[in-house]
Amino acid sequence: MTYFNKDNATPPPTPLPFDTESSRQDQACQWLIENDLSTLPDEENSDFQKWLNQDSRNLGAYIRAHVHFESLNYIRTAPPPTCTPQSPPPLARRAFLSQAMVAGVAGLGLLLQPDMTTADDGTFLLKNSKLLPRHVLLEQDEVVLDVKTEAHSKHVTKRMIADIVTGRMGVKVKNGLQLHAQNMVFKGDCLDCDVVLTHNSLEVALYNGALTWHHATQRGVSQSPSLLTFRQNPTKGLIAQSLNLTAQDIQKHKAWRYNQAIFDRTSLTEAAAILNHYTTRPVYIASKRLAQAHVSGTFGFGMPEDFAQAVCTLFKCHQHPTAQNIVLADA
Amino acid sequence: MTRQISLVRKAVQNKGKPATTLPDALHLKWIAEHIMPCEPALRSWLNSSVRCRTTVDDIIQECYARFCSLDVSGITNARGYFFRMARNLLIETSRQNNIHYLASYLDIPENFLKDETPSAAEHYETKRELDWLRREMLHLPSPEKEAFFWRKIHNLPYDEIALRLGVTERSARRYVMSGLTKLMQKRDSRTPK
Numbered sequence: 001m002t003y004f005n006k007d008n009a010t011p012p013p014t015p016l017p018f019d020t021e022s023s024r025q026d027q028a029c030q031w032l033i034e035n036d037l038s039t040l041p042d043e044e045n046s047d048f049q050k051w052l053n054q055d056s057r058n059l060g061a062y063i064r065a066h067v068h069f070e071s072l073n074y075i076r077t078a079p080p081p082t083c084t085p086q087s088p089p090p091l092a093r094r095a096f097l098s099q100a101m102v103a104g105v106a107g108l109g110l111l112l113q114p115d116m117t118t119a120d121d122g123t124f125l126l127k128n129s130k131l132l133p134r135h136v137l138l139e140q141d142e143v144v145l146d147v148k149t150e151a152h153s154k155h156v157t158k159r160m161i162a163d164i165v166t167g168r169m170g171v172k173v174k175n176g177l178q179l180h181a182q183n184m185v186f187k188g189d190c191l192d193c194d195v196v197l198t199h200n201s202l203e204v205a206l207y208n209g210a211l212t213w214h215h216a217t218q219r220g221v222s223q224s225p226s227l228l229t230f231r232q233n234p235t236k237g238l239i240a241q242s243l244n245l246t247a248q249d250i251q252k253h254k255a256w257r258y259n260q261a262i263f264d265r266t267s268l269t270e271a272a273a274i275l276n277h278y279t280t281r282p283v284y285i286a287s288k289r290l291a292q293a294h295v296s297g298t299f300g301f302g303m304p305e306d307f308a309q310a311v312c313t314l315f316k317c318h319q320h321p322t323a324q325n326i327v328l329a330d331a
Numbered sequence: 332m333t334r335q336i337s338l339v340r341k342a343v344q345n346k347g348k349p350a351t352t353l354p355d356a357l358h359l360k361w362i363a364e365h366i367m368p369c370e371p372a373l374r375s376w377l378n379s380s381v382r383c384r385t386t387v388d389d390i391i392q393e394c395y396a397r398f399c400s401l402d403v404s405g406i407t408n409a410r411g412y413f414f415r416m417a418r419n420l421l422i423e424t425s426r427q428n429n430i431h432y433l434a435s436y437l438d439i440p441e442n443f444l445k446d447e448t449p450s451a452a453e454h455y456e457t458k459r460e461l462d463w464l465r466r467e468m469l470h471l472p473s474p475e476k477e478a479f480f481w482r483k484i485h486n487l488p489y490d491e492i493a494l495r496l497g498v499t500e501r502s503a504r505r506y507v508m509s510g511l512t513k514l515m516q517k518r519d520s521r522t523p524k
Contacts, residue, residue, distance in 0.1 A: 025388065026512050033508040037488055060392030063354070063399055067363035068515055071461055072468060072483045125455065152455060163458075234357070 027051070028061035032069060126151045128167075131278050132259055132301055141177075144170035144257045147277055168196045170257050172208075184230065185214045192224075194253060202230040205245065205253045213240075225250055259301040265294045268311065279304045283311075286329040290317055354399045362398055365409035368460040371521055372410075373417055380421060388519075390420050463521075467514055474498075475510035482507050 031048055034040060040048060052059050128134045128145035136143045139155045149167025153160055159176035162169070171177060172192040179186040181197050192208035204211065206224045213220050213228070215238050222228055225245035233239050245253065252262045259278075263271050269291045276282035278301035285291045293315055299307050308319045308326045320327040354362070370391065377387040394416050406412050468479055474496060481492040493503040 023388075024392065025515060029508050029512045029515065033504050033511065036482075036504070036507075056396040057389055057392040059353075059399060060394065060396035061388075063359070063362065063395045064367075064392060065511065065515065067359060067367045068464070068518070069511055070359065071363050071367060072465060072479075072514075073486075 024055075024057060024061045025065065028058065028065040031062060032065045036069075124153050126153060126169075131280065133170075133256060135257075140174055142170075142172040146170075146256060164195050164197050166197055166199075168194060168256070170194045170254075183216060187212050187214075194257075200231070204228040204230075205250075207245075207250055207254065227253070255298070256301075260298055261301070262298050263295050265296055267291070268293045268295055268315075271295050271299070272307075275299060275301065275304065275307055278302050281323075281325055283308050283326045283328060286327050287317065289330060290315060290328055358399070358403065361403050362395070365403075365406075366395070366398060366413055368456070369410045369413050371460065371518065373413055374519065376414070377417060377421065390417050390424070393420055464514065464518060467517055468510075471510050471513060475506050475513065478503055478506035479510045 031051065034044070035048070039045075052062065124138065126136060126143065126145055127150045128147055131147060133147065134145045136145065138153060138160065139158065141155075141160050143151075143153065143162075145151065146168035149169055150165040151162055151167075151169050152165070153162040155161070159178065160171070160173050161178045161180075162171065163180040170193070171179065174190065176189050177187065177191050179195060181195055181202050184202060186195075186204065188209045188211040190209050191206070191211060193211065194205040194207075196203040196205075204213075204222075204227070206222055206226050206228065208224050210224070211222045211228075213222070215230075218238055218240060220240060220242075222242055227243045227245055227249070229241045229243075231239045248264075252264065255262045261271070261274050269285055272283045272285055281304050283304050290311070295311065295314065297310070299310070304326055305321070308321070308328060311317065311328055312319050316331060317328055318331050320329060374387055374391065377390060394413060397416060403409075468476070468483070470476075471479060477496060478492055481487045481495060482489075487495075489500045489503045489507075492507075493500040496503060496506070498506075
C-alpha cells in the first residue's frame with residue numbers, strides 16, 4: 001500500500017481491533033476511537049461488549065480514555081480550509097498541511113487565550129470571606145464581591161476576562177467584559193451587571209449595556225435592563241428566561257452593593273435568611289405567626305439587632321438575644 | 332514488623348459495583364469535570380503507597396468504573412471522594428496480597444477529604460490541568476497532531492480527515508488513537524505541582 005502522508009516512510013500504527021500485547025489503557029483508547037463517530041458492526045460490537053464485561057478495569061480504562069478525549073474538544077472558531085482531493089504534487093501537499101496547521105493553531109489560539117490563565121500572568125483570585133460585600137477596583141473597572149464569593153479576573157488589553165466560581169459578583173466595566181460562569185460565556189461592552197451562580201442556577205441582572213451569551217447549545221442577546229435566569233433541565237437542556245427590570249427592581253437588585261437589602265412584602269423568614277448571610281449573630285424566627293408575616297423596607301447588612309428591633313416594633317413580638325443569636329418569638 | 336490494621340472509616344456509603352453499561356453524557360461530563368483533573372494528584376499519592384502487585388493504573392481504572400454506577404448528584408467534594416475510594420481499594424487489594432499498611436501510611440492530606448465545595452484555587456488548578464492537556468496536543472508528533480487537529484478542533488469526520496491526510500479512514504483513526512495514547516501517557520507521567 002502506498003501512503004500519501006507527508007513522510008512516506010512512516011506507516012500508520014499497528015492494526016486493531018484488539019491488540020492483546022498492548023496495555024489495558026491502550027486497548028481502551030483503541031476501542032474508544034473505533035466507536036468514535038461510528039457504529040461498530042455486530043461482530044466487533046460483540047467483541048467490544050465482551051472486552052467491557054471481562055474486567056471492571058476495562059470499563060474504567062474506557063471511561064478514562066473517553067473523558068480525556070472529550071476534554072480536548074474545542075469549539076471551531078473558523079471554518080477549515082477547503083479540502084483538495086487526493087494526489088497533488090508533494091510540495092503543494094506540504095504547503096496545504098502547513099496551512100491546515102496554522103489554521104488549527106490560530107483557531108486553538110483564539111480559543112485558548114481566555115482559558116490559558118496561569119498564576120503568573122496577572123490573573124487575580126478574588127475571594128470574599130468577610131461578612132460584608134467587598135469592592136475592588138481593577139484597571140478602572142469595578143467589581144463587587146458578595147460574601148462567600150470566589151472568582152478570577154484578569155485584564156487583556158483593557159478587556160476584563162472574569163470567571164465566577166460561586167456566589168454573587170457585581171461588575172461595572174468601562175470597556176469590554178467577557179465573563180465565564182460554568183459552561184456559559186457572557187460578553188459585552190460598557191456593562192453594569194450582577195451575576196449570581198449557585199449550584200443549580202445562574203442569574204444575571206443586567207443594568208446597563210447589551211449582553212451576548214453563549215452556551216454549547218444556545219445563544220442569545222439581551223438588552224438592559226433585564227434579568228436573565230438559566231437553569232439546566234435534565235430532559236430539555238438549558239432553559240433561559242428573561243424578564244424586564246423596572247427602576248424599582250434595579251434599585252432592589254443593586255442594594256446589596258451598598259450593604260443593604262430592600263424588602264418589598266418579603267416574608268420574614270426569607271428576609272431573616274438574607275440578612276443572616278452578613279452576620280455571625282443570626283436572627284431566628286420561633287413563631288409560626290411571625291414566619292408567615294411580611295416585611296417591607298430597607299435594612300443594613302451586619303446589623304441584626306436593628307432588624308430584630310424593627311420586627312418587634314412592627315409585629316409586637318419579643319426578642320431573646322444571646323451572644324450567638326437573636327430569637328424572635330411571640331409575646 | 333508490627334502489624335496494624337487501620338480502621339478504615341467508611342466514607343463511601345455506596346461502593347457502586349462496576350457497571351457494564353456506559354454512563355450517559357451528563358454523568359460522563361461530571362466525571363470529566365470533577366474526577367479527571369484530580370487524577371495526577373491521586374496518582375502521585377498512590378505511587379508512593381502501592382506496594383503490591385496491584386498497580387496504580389489498576390486502582391485508578393477501578394475507581395473510574397465505580398464512578399460509572401454511582402449517583403454523583405450528592406457528591407460535593409469529588410476530589411475527597413476519589414481519594415477515599417482509591418485508598419479503600421488499595422487497602423482491599425493489599426489485604427488480598429497479605430499486605431497491611433500502618434494506619435498513618437495511608438494518610439491522605441486533610442484538605443482533600445473535607446466535605447466542602449472545592450475552593451477557587453482548586454477550581455483554578457482544575458482549569459490549569461485541562462489547559463495543560465490541550466497545550467500538549469500541540470506537541471504531538473506528525474501525523475498524529477494533524478489528525479488530532481482535524482478531529483478535535485474542526486470536528487471533522489474520519490473520512491474527511493483521511494482525505495486531507497491522504498490515508499485510509501482506518502489509518503486516520505489509528506493516528507488519532509495513537510495521539511490520544513501518547514497524551515494519556517504524558518499525563519500519567521506528569522508530576523503535579
